[in-house]
Amino acid sequence: MSGCSDFLDKLPENTVAQEEVDYTNLNNMYMPVSGVYAVAAFKFSFWGAYGLIAIRGDDVNKGSAPNDQIEFNYAKQFQYDRISGFWALNATWEGLYNVVTTANAALESLDRYKENITSSSDMEKYNQYTAEVRFLRAMAFYRITQYWGAAPILIDNQALTIEKNSIEEVRQFIQNEMDYCIAHLPNLRPNEVPNKPGAVTKYSALMLKAKVALLDGDYTTVLNATQEIIDSQKFSLYPDYYQLFKIPGKLSNESLYELQFTDFGAGSGDAVTSDAWFAFQGPRNGISPIQGWGFMVPTQEIRSFMAERNDSVRAKTTFLYAGRRTPSGDTIPPGNPGEPDCYNGKAYTPANQMTPGRNAYGMNNNIRVFRYADVLLMNAEAKVRTQQNGDEPFNLVRARAKLSPIANVTLDQILDERRAEFAMEWGERFFDLVRTGKAPDVLPGFVHGEGEYYPIPQNQIDLNPNLK
Template sequence: MLLAAYSCTDRLYEQEGQLNTADVDYTATENMIDPLVGAYYEFATRGWEEPLLLSVRGDDVNAGGLGDQQDFAETDLYNYNKDYWMYNSLWQIHYRDIVNMNNAMDQILQYREFADPSDYDLADQYVAETKVLRGWLHFNLARVWGDVFIIETAQPTKEIEKGVASKDEVMQYISDLMDEAIPDLPAVHPADRPDIPGGVTRYTAYALKAMANLELGNYQAVADASAAIINSGTFELYPDYYQLFKKPGELSSENILEMQFSDFGQETGDTFYHLYAPFGPQNWTPARENASGGWGFYEPSMKFIKLMLDRGETVRLETSVLFTDRGIAEIQADPDYATLPAFVSNTTRDGDVIEDYPRALFASGKHYLPSVQLTPGRNDYGGGKNLICIRYAEILLMYAEAVTRGANPSGLSADEAVNLVRARAEMPPLTGVTADQVMEEKLAELGMEWGIRYYDMIRLDNYAELSYDGRTFSPEDELLPYPQAQVDALPLGGE
């Protein structure tokens, strides 16, 4: 339960362990970065279930036949169990991390009291970074549950007693919080930060502001925030879409926010990994011997695959989907897809063979790391692979959507923004692009990523797209029910 997490709010995880705030010497201002490093640790230590639960309800993704996680499969069918442990875990971990990031902010401010005035700007920057990270967490919570708590302190009893804020209020809070953060953040690419390479920058805050305003339907604010990123000239699409989601694409020119993981290039010793096994195939013959397979919990949908084939997609389809022979046969059982392009194969371009397995027909290629890219001696599925949260392609497409829905452009036209994304995917350019075309482009480009497709469809009330393969979606299915453990413990309006 959320309340249980607060008993530990005097502690903040760091990369080397836990920091007890009572032991901190705040006059040692050279250590002011330590709580910020701890905040990034909190950001990156996601439970394996969190990205799966955030993503599984879109028409781009299906849950694998799970057996021991049947309620996850039922969630994909819009049948929700308020007692399911995954719901409570997502809530608990996100709020725990928000509280810990608030704690980190408080520590930074205490260092600032003893700092030389020349370091005030740096302290303000560190505080702004915690605002962006906790804004991202609030964003996820509001998209999943709608009305949720806004937590701004490390001792949030009074905030909890006030009750939940509406989804729109949370999104406006995030937008306003980003306005606070933006002036204090460096205007550089995340990879160019010398202190924390890949850390939050001004453009991360602009991106989150655009995302929050997209949920609000405030399209001019979306266009303006997106244009601030585009017109900065700081970002460009990584040229190789396939490698973008693998080791070569880490901290690339495209990535605006990503979780970083590593085994430090060593065959043995410490690792800092995300658990990718749930995304992976249960059965494969890896090109590099002894590389472990996955659990088969998450698969691209047949609807997504056929749409991509209909569109003539090559690069993005090959990248997004790992095919099994059984899955290929299932596609070809439809006479309209009896003949498939040569790249549709159960062998990836890196030589990993995706064998048939019982839980799914396909696996996610965006969460796949070729076995040959694993550090020698390391065998975990996806071991050390970073997890991209926000990338420039999403910014371009949000900008295009906003313009096609009436926002005034600034710099690029909607056609130009969409065609930048299409060119990288070796797709022909469009002219006079419409909002519907932008939404389909978002599906092709961003499928399997963070539930973007699902949340797009529910904010647009496009329930027909979510009623597929025997599913029937209704407005009552938009939000997950509050976890029963939280309803019993917290003032959630008796829902």
């Protein structure tokens, strides 16, 4: 206690030491923006949050040791009364709202810089930078509404008590934010952005607009947003589905938004890493660096589904079987009795692609969030739902998977294609089942009107009874 005289001399969380910031130096105007990207990449990749968003579909089981994080099984069985106190549910809430409050603070800082802007070029930068922050904040609200539905729209960090907004209000807020972002973000692919490849762009915002509209059943908005992305001719499917999720596929022309991480090409020293997203899903009892905790594993249902349709390209990528050698040359040891025999191959980075000296599972890889394949399949679905032909975008996705084209594609065929294409990705299967009304017939324990959203964590209700 006597050795650190300034140990407690720390700024409150989510505040900026304004007296130490020179807001007249516009060369530093991007600094608060980069800070939001850093917080978002870490909080959006929190392994507990990924478990909660992924587990409820018929493509994912908990995995790992039978009793480890047993609350994920309660979530899968829709026994929500047993998880209101689950630490990971509370940490997910806190993490997503941490992104929101960090973004709010960044917007306050950008407004301070704005007071010193005298040129149109600097004002254009200000508009773009605020749009980047507002996209990331809206992305946090998108996740929040996927977990909890109704939740507070917090845009003022000084608010002492907050109440829930309806799910309709949250989604409308996101859509309004995307209109601003579309107007002010660059007309580029993320991998084309000068000096900051991977930053969000106009097309990232169009994608988020379409995703929210899809949940709302607003197929006209889905069609318009996805068609604008397609008509830009800037995006294409990465030709090798297997490599898409590995190092060669980082920031490909298929990517509209990725969580970015790096080891800076060095075998030791500093690195920007996820919050154990990769390790969470790595093989148990593996051989370094191909090893992890063994959670979020493919169900037998999704494996059988792929086999029945001869979907070998996506099966090779999605399923990382224990007791076998991968196409990349890594051996996955068999698990102990009662442990998984298959893992999520989309979280797998081969050892021969990793920087020598690094031994953390998935090191130097990115996490794919929004892909052009989703744009194409949303476009196909919106066309079919508005009495148009969706064959062209639909069959582009099938061709990459080396499957024969289908003429006059139906809604059920599109949903099956989404099931195969996005297996193990961000709970897409669960949300497709819910929005199409199929969940009660497919997911054991799901009850319409009860199973769609998690309970707000009890810790948060204790802090703020308005959230009850």
